[in-house]
Amino acid sequence: MAEGLPEELQRAEKEGLAYTEVLLRLVRAQWHHRQESALEWRIRQARLPERWALETFPFKEQPGVNKRQIMSLAELDFIPTATNVVFIGPTGVGKSGLAIGLLLKALQNGYRALFIKAQDLFDDLYASLADRSSRKLIDRLARVPLLCIDEMGYLTLRPEQSNIFFKLMEERPSALAPGDPDQGRRAHRRRHAP
Numbered sequence: 001m002a003e004g005l006p007e008e009l010q011r012a013e014k015e016g017l018a019y020t021e022v023l024l025r026l027v028r029a030q031w032h033h034r035q036e037s038a039l040e041w042r043i044r045q046a047r048l049p050e051r052w053a054l055e056t057f058p059f060k061e062q063p064g065v066n067k068r069q070i071m072s073l074a075e076l077d078f079i080p081t082a083t084n085v086v087f088i089g090p091t092g093v094g095k096s097g098l099a100i101g102l103l104l105k106a107l108q109n110g111y112r113a114l115f116i117k118a119q120d121l122f123d124d125l126y127a128s129l130a131d132r133s134s135r136k137l138i139d140r141l142a143r144v145p146l147l148c149i150d151e152m153g154y155l156t157l158r159p160e161q162s163n164i165f166f167k168l169m170e171e172r173p174s175a176l177a178p179g180d181p182d183q184g185r186r187a188h189r190r191r192h193a194p
Helices: 002-015 019-046 067-073 095-108 118-130 134-142 159-171 181-191
Strands: 085-088 113-117 146-150 174-179
Touching (some): 019 113, 067 095, 095 146, 118 134, 118 146
Parallel strands (some): 113 146, 146 174
C-alpha cells in the first residue's frame, strides 16, 4: 500500500479527491494484490503441470465431451458436497485437460487443491506403509479440499495399495480422477501374455 501512496496523493490533489477516496483506492489495490498473491500461492501448491482453463478447451473438436455437463461441474458444487468426479474415456480426448481446468477454477475460487499422477500417489501410499507414516500422509491429503489424481487407468495395483487408497478416499472430501479404463486392461494383458 505504501508504494502507491505518493501517486494516489498526487492524483487526489490534481482531481480534488477526498482523502477517504484515496484511502479506499489504496485499500482496494492492497486487497487485489493479496488476492492475486494468494491465488499464485495456491497454484504453486497445487503442482499443476499446465495452466489449462476450461474456457480454452476445444469442445467443438471433442464431440464426446458434454460441454453443458462440464460447465455445470465448473460451478464447483461437487466440492462442498464431497462428490468425487471421474472422467473415463480413451487416450487423447482431454480428460486431464478438463480435470486441470476444473482444478484451476477451484483454485481461482479460493479452494486449495493438489494435482498428482496416480503412480506417484500410489508409490507414496505404498512407501508410507513401509515406514509407518500412512496416517500422516492420509491426514495431509485429506486436508486438501480437491485432489486430482491423473492417469488412474494406467495402473495395476497391489492389494495393499488398493486398501490404503480406499482408506484415503473414505476420509477425503472430493477428488477428480481422469483415466482410460482400457489402458489398465491392456497393461494387464501385456504382463500376463504367454
